[in-house]
C-alpha cells in the first residue's frame with residue numbers, strides 16, 4: 001500500500017521547513033519504487049511544479065503523466081542521442097560537463113531558440129557535474145559558452161548531507177558559494193532531503209526532496225515524517241516445531257524450545273532482503289516477531305510463539321510499526337534500496353496514515 005496522502009504531507013513539511021525556498025519532488029527510479037505515474041500527479045496537485053528524474057525515459061513517462069507545465073529536470077544530462085526527445089517534450093537537462101554544455105548549445109543554435117538548462121557543479125562528491133577545472137573554463141568564458149542557453153538552475157549535490165556534523169558539508173557549501181560567485185546569477189540548489197535538515201544556509205532557492213517524501217528520513221523539525229510504504233503479507237501456514245528442529249533452507253534456524261513458526265507469503269522476490277535471514281523482524285498480532293531461518297523466494301518464516309495468529313492473518317514488514325530505517329539497518333543497507341527493490345502489486349490510498 002502506498003499512501004499518496006503521506007507523500008503530499010511530507011512534501012508540505014519540506015515546504016514549511018525550507019520556505020521561502022521552493023521544494024522539488026525527486027521521482028527518479030519510479031519515485032523510489034512508489035510509482036512515478038501516481039506520485040507525480042499527487043505532488044503536482046499539492047503544488048509541486050518542479051521534478052527531478054535520472055533518465056530520459058523517466059522524464060518522458062513523467063511528462064505523459066503530468067502534461068505540459070511542470071518543470072522536469074533530467075539528471076543524466078543531454079547525451080547527443082537524447083537531445084531531440086528532450087526538446088520535443090520540454091525536458092530540462094542537468095548539464096554535467098563542458099561537452100554537454102557545448103552539445104546542448106549546438107542544439108539550441110540549430111533550433112534558433114535559447115534552451116533552458118541546469119548546470120551541475122561538482123563540489124566534492126566526484127560523481128556527476130563539472131569538475132573544478134571545467135568550472136574555471138566555464139566561468140572565464142561564460143558569455144560565449146552559455147550564450148545559446150538559459151541557465152535556470154545552478155546546482156550541486158552533497159556527499160554527506162545526511163550527517164549533521166560532517167565537515168564535508170561546510171566544505172561543499174563554501175565551494176558551491178564560490179562557484180555561484182564565478183557564474184552569471186541564476187537560481188541555485190544544493191540540498192536534497194538530508195541537506196534540507198542542515199539549515200537555512202543550505203536551502204538556496206530550491207531543495208530537492210527525495211527520500212524524505214517517501215518517509216525515509218527520520219526527522220523534520222522534530223516531527224517524524226509520515227510513513228508512505230506499508231508492506232504486508234498473509235500467513236500461509238502455521239506449525240509447531242520441537243526443540244532442535246530446523247526451519248527453512250539449510251535449516252539455519254534451530255529451535256531452542258518448542259516454537260510456533262508462521263510461513264508468510266512474501267520473500268526476496270518481493271523485496272524482503274535475503275540478508276534479513278535470521279535477522280529481520282516483522283509485526284504480527286500486535287507484537288514484533290523475528291525472522292526464523294532463511295528468507296525464501298516467495299516466503300519468509302517467522303517465530304510467532306505465544307501469539308494468537310491463524311492462516312490468512314496479515315503480517316507487517318514495513319509500516320507504522322516496522323520502520324523503514326530499522327529494516328534497512330538490519331539488512332545492512334539504506335531506506336532507498338529497500339524501497340526501490342520492492343516488487344509487489346501496489347495499491348494506492350489518498351490517506352496520509
Ligand SMILES: *Cc1c(COP(=O)(O)O)cnc(C)c1O
Nearest residue numbers: 026157192193208209210211212
Ligand atoms: C537522488 C537525488 C536527490 C534526492 O536525494 P534524497 O536523498 O533522496 O532526498 C537530489 N539531488 C540529486 C542530484 C540526486 O541524485
